[in-house]
Amino acid sequence: MVKVIASSVRKGNVLEVDGKLYVVLTAQNFHPGKGTPVTQIDMRRIVDGVKVSERWRTTEQVERAFVEDVNHQFLYEDGEGFHFMNPENYDQIVVDVDTMGDQKSYLQEGMTCIIAMHEGVALSIELPRHVTLEITETEPVVKGQTASSSYKPAILSNGIRTLVPPHINAGTRVVIATEDNSYVERAKD
Numbered sequence: 001m002v003k004v005i006a007s008s009v010r011k012g013n014v015l016e017v018d019g020k021l022y023v024v025l026t027a028q029n030f031h032p033g034k035g036t037p038v039t040q041i042d043m044r045r046i047v048d049g050v051k052v053s054e055r056w057r058t059t060e061q062v063e064r065a066f067v068e069d070v071n072h073q074f075l076y077e078d079g080e081g082f083h084f085m086n087p088e089n090y091d092q093i094v095v096d097v098d099t100m101g102d103q104k105s106y107l108q109e110g111m112t113c114i115i116a117m118h119e120g121v122a123l124s125i126e127l128p129r130h131v132t133l134e135i136t137e138t139e140p141v142v143k144g145q146t147a148s149s150s151y152k153p154a155i156l157s158n159g160i161r162t163l164v165p166p167h168i169n170a171g172t173r174v175v176i177a178t179e180d181n182s183y184v185e186r187a188k189d
Contacts, residue, residue, distance in 0.1 A: 002066070006039040007058035011179075012124045014046075014065040014116060017054070021046045021065055023116075023124045029058055046123055049098055067116045067123060074111045082107065084115060084122075095122045105158045106131050106178050127178045132187045133157050134173050141166045151183070 009015065013024045022043035031037040037058040044051050056062060072084035072093070081094045082104065095115070097104070099122055106127055107113075114126040138154035151163035154170075162176060164183045173187035 002064045003061040004064050005058065006041070006056035006060045006062050007037075009039065009041055009062060009064075012116060012126050014067045014118060014123050015041075015043065016063040016065045017043075017052075021118065021123070022052065025051070046118075046121075065118060067118050069114050069126075070117055071112055072115045074107050074109060074113060076109070077104070077107070084113065087112075093122055095125060099123070100125060103127055103178065105160055129178060130175050130184055131178055132173055132175050132189070135164065135168060135170050138164065138168065138170050 007029050009024055009027045011024055011026060013027075015022050015024060022045050024041055024043045026040075026042045028040045029037065030040060038055050039058050040053070040055050042051065042053050070086060071088075073087050075083040075085055075092070077083070081096045082100050083092060083094055085092045093115070103125060108131065111128065111131075113128070115122050116124045116126070134157040135154050136157050139152050141152075150166060152166055153161060154164045154168065155161055156174075156176065160176075160181055162181050162183055164174065168174060168183075168186065173189065175184040175187055176182065177184050
């Protein structure tokens with residue numbers, strides 16, 4: 001185990017707290033005007049899936065478990081779960097729906113993801129930061145709207161709702177940030 005300060009913990013990290021392994025779902029640093037800065041960490045216990053929320057001072061030490069980050073390529077989804085293959089040795093692993101979480105809507109065949117492995121078990125998955133998707137549905141442009149400040153709702157080809165600039169229409173391919181479902185830019189392809 002490696003000790004790190006609480007403020008350096010990020011989403012997807014694996015921590016050991018009281019002898020149990022937890023995968024970090026969210027990590028936020030709060031710096032109040034008065035008082036001690038704290039780090040709020042929401043995490044899921046790997047053994048049984050129980051969600052826990054902890055708060056540490058940003059300078060406190062927490063234990064990070066040794067986790068190996070391995071590139072895997074997404075193959076397909078079936079009743080067992082999500083099938084990935086290690087492109088170096090062609091080993092295949094199945095990741096269950098709970099571990100995949102709400103990220104599953106961004107998976108595309110052949111996509112390379114980083115899977116955090118601990119003793120041969122998949123703990124968490126890190127998708128590429130950006131994916132290219134098509135807009136299936138969006139509202140028409142309202143006359144007088146300025147392009148710089150206003151965004152309109154749109155539905156992506158994977159069913160997720162996002163906000164896009166007024167000049168984007170249905171059928172346009174756009175780049176979306178997987179972390180917060182936000183519009184990045186129009187696709188260059």
